[in-house]
Amino acid sequence: MDLSDVSIETDQIREWRSIVTLIVFFLANIVVLFPFHIPVYIPVRLWHAVLDSLSTLRVIPPREKDSHHGRRDGGASQFVRKRFPMNSVTAPLIADLFLLAILAIGRDEVKAGTLGDNGIFPLDIMVFFITLAYIAISIDASGLIRYLALKVLQWGGKVGHRLFFYLYAFFFGLGTFIGNDPIILSGTAFLAYMTRVSNNIKHPRAWIFTQFSIANIASAILVSSNPTNLVLAGAFNVKFIEYTANMVVPVVVTAIVLFPFLLYIVFANEGLIPVSIKMRELPAEAKLKPAVNPNIPNARGTADEDEETHTNDDQGQLLSLVEIMNPFLDKGGAAFGAIIMSVTLITVLAINAASVKTKNDEHFQVFWVTLPAAFVMLYHL
Structure with missing residues (x-):
C-alpha cells in the first residue's frame, strides 16, 4: 500500500484496537518507570518438581534430598509464595503478547519491529550497540580506564x-570514543575511592554527578556511542559522518560552558571541591605488592569483606587507596582492545559514509562489522 494513501488525521482513529x-x-x-512485584502462589509439589528437573539438568546446584519432595507438617501450606517482577523486562513482553492475542498487531508488525522498516532497524541497532559495548567494557576490564585515571x-x-x-576533560575525551557506559562503570568506583581517601572531600556527589553529566554529553558526538543516536540517524537517514x-x-560548546557552571555555581563548596586536596600516601610496602585483577572473583581474598567492614577507619581507607594508586593493567589486552575498537569505528564510519549497499540494494547492517569484532575480542580474552 502506498504510504501517501494513509491518512494521519487523528479524528479518524475509531478502531478499538488502535485505542487499546x-x-x-x-x-x-x-x-517500566515504577516496577513492582506480583505475589504468585505455586503448588509445592510442582515447584519442587521444577527445581528437581533443573537440578538434574545441572542448571542449578544439586539439592538436598531431605529438604523437598513435599515433606511438610500437617499445618504447612500446600503452596509456595513467589514474587513475579513487573519491570522493564517483563512489562513490554507481556504488553506485546497481549497485543498479539487481541490481534492489535500481527506478523508484519512483529517482523517490521524486529528486522526494521522505514529506516529504523531495531535488530541492527541492538546488536551493534551490544557488541560495541562489549568491546568497550573489555577495554575497561583490562584496567586501562583506571590506569589512565590514575595518571x-x-x-x-x-x-x-x-x-x-x-x-x-579526561572523561569527556574518553567518553567521546567509547561511550558513557564504560566511563560510568569504572569511573564511578574510581571517584568513590578517591574521595574516600581524601581528608577534606566531605561528599563525592560533585565529582560523580559531573562524571555522569560529561560522559553523557560526550556520547552525543559519535553515533556509535549511544542507542538514541543510532535510532535518530537511522530514522532520518543521516550518515554517521554527517551526524558527527x-x-x-x-557538544564541545556545551562542555566548555558547563564546566565553570558546575565548578563555580552548582558545586561551589569547599567540602565538595577543595582548593587543595589532602590525599593519604600509599605505604611503601603496599607499592611493592603486585596489582590484583579485580575482575577475578575472590582474587583479593578477604580484602573486599575487610573494606566493607572497615569503611570509615584507617584500614578501609588503605584498601581504597591501594585500588587507586596500584591499579591492575593488562597492557596486552588494553592495546589489543584499543586497536579493535579503533579499527571497528573507522570501518563503520567509512562504510556508512560510502553508503554501501548489499547486492539486493538493501540496507547494510552495521552489526556485520561489530559482531565479528566482538567475537575477535572474546577469542583474545
Whole structure:
C-alpha cells in the first residue's frame, strides 16, 4: 500500500484496537518507570518438581534430598509464595503478547519491529550497540580506564580545581570514543575511592554527578556511542559522518560552558571541591605488592569483606587507596582492545559514509562489522 494513501488525521482513529494499543503502551511505560512485584502462589509439589528437573539438568546446584519432595507438617501450606517482577523486562513482553492475542498487531508488525522498516532497524541497532559495548567494557576490564585515571590524578596533583578540570576533560575525551557506559562503570568506583581517601572531600556527589553529566554529553558526538543516536540517524537517514559533523560543535560548546557552571555555581563548596586536596600516601610496602585483577572473583581474598567492614577507619581507607594508586593493567589486552575498537569505528564510519549497499540494494547492517569484532575480542580474552 502506498504510504501517501494513509491518512494521519487523528479524528479518524475509531478502531478499538488502535485505542487499546495506545493504552497498553502507556501502561507498559508506567510499569517500566515504577516496577513492582506480583505475589504468585505455586503448588509445592510442582515447584519442587521444577527445581528437581533443573537440578538434574545441572542448571542449578544439586539439592538436598531431605529438604523437598513435599515433606511438610500437617499445618504447612500446600503452596509456595513467589514474587513475579513487573519491570522493564517483563512489562513490554507481556504488553506485546497481549497485543498479539487481541490481534492489535500481527506478523508484519512483529517482523517490521524486529528486522526494521522505514529506516529504523531495531535488530541492527541492538546488536551493534551490544557488541560495541562489549568491546568497550573489555577495554575497561583490562584496567586501562583506571590506569589512565590514575595518571590524570597524578598530573592534577593536590590542587582541587585543576584536578577537577583534568578529570572533566579526561572523561569527556574518553567518553567521546567509547561511550558513557564504560566511563560510568569504572569511573564511578574510581571517584568513590578517591574521595574516600581524601581528608577534606566531605561528599563525592560533585565529582560523580559531573562524571555522569560529561560522559553523557560526550556520547552525543559519535553515533556509535549511544542507542538514541543510532535510532535518530537511522530514522532520518543521516550518515554517521554527517551526524558527527553537525554534533561536534554544539557538544564541545556545551562542555566548555558547563564546566565553570558546575565548578563555580552548582558545586561551589569547599567540602565538595577543595582548593587543595589532602590525599593519604600509599605505604611503601603496599607499592611493592603486585596489582590484583579485580575482575577475578575472590582474587583479593578477604580484602573486599575487610573494606566493607572497615569503611570509615584507617584500614578501609588503605584498601581504597591501594585500588587507586596500584591499579591492575593488562597492557596486552588494553592495546589489543584499543586497536579493535579503533579499527571497528573507522570501518563503520567509512562504510556508512560510502553508503554501501548489499547486492539486493538493501540496507547494510552495521552489526556485520561489530559482531565479528566482538567475537575477535572474546577469542583474545
